[in-house]
Amino acid sequence: MIIRAMTPNDGDAVIDIYGRAIAGGNATFQENAGSWESWxxxxxxxxxxxxxxxxxxxxxxxxxxxxxxxxxYRGVAEISVYVDPDAQGQGIGKALLAALIAESEAQDIWSLEAGIFPENTASVALHRSLGFQDVGLRRGLGRMTYGPFAGKWRDVLLMQRRSSVVGVE
Incomplete structure (x- = not known):
């Protein structure tokens, strides 16, 4: 596996992976992946x-x-990490998230946030393994409009990773 900077040529693959994650129902409230331009x-x-x-x-x-x-809030960002469903469980998410953390600190970002459905236990475990902490549970934050959870109000676990090198007193 190689981790590299994303280019516009990767747009179709990014949208495809996002769309397949959305279809599973535990990735996001968003109903469809949209276009590369919107992403x-x-x-x-x-x-x-x-x-x-x-x-x-x-x-x-x-x-x-x-x-x-x-x-x-210029040093605060929300993360997105998605892995092809056919390639999950191979450490790809962890490698991507580690690269994202390192580069975010190089770009003077001191706080990373993630909103994760609590049922997505693999994502929660991944984030915890790289220093994210639970900040709180946003109960019934939104109602799903598609997929296997259509009509259900969903909680979102808010997680944060505060840099130990950027914005430190």
Whole structure:
């Protein structure tokens, strides 16, 4: 596996992986993956990675989104990490998240946030393994409109990783 910077040429694979994760029902409230253009506009220009297999095929991706336009939050970002469902359980998510953490600190980001459905135990365990801590449970944050949980109000576990090298007193 190779972790490298994401390029626009990876857009179709990124959207495909995202769409397949959405179909499983435990990834996001978002109903569809949308377009590469919408994904691109919704994520920070820095801190975008893909994982590729030995044949060069994209099998996972990671990126950051800003949480607010207010200047006090310029060092806070929300993470997204998605792995091809056919390639899960091989350490790809951990490698992507580790790369994202390192690059976020190089870009002066001091706090990373993740909102995860508590039922997504693999994602929760992954984040905890790399220093994310539970901040709280947002009960009934939203109602699913698609998939196996359609009509169900879902809780979201808010997790945070505070850098030990950026913004330290």
């Amino acid at each position: 691109d506009q919704g994520h920070l220009d820095d801190c975008r990675f893909v994982a590729c297999n030995a044949l060069g095929r994209v099998i996972g991706w990671a990126g950051l989104s800003g949480v607010s336009n207010r200047c006090v």
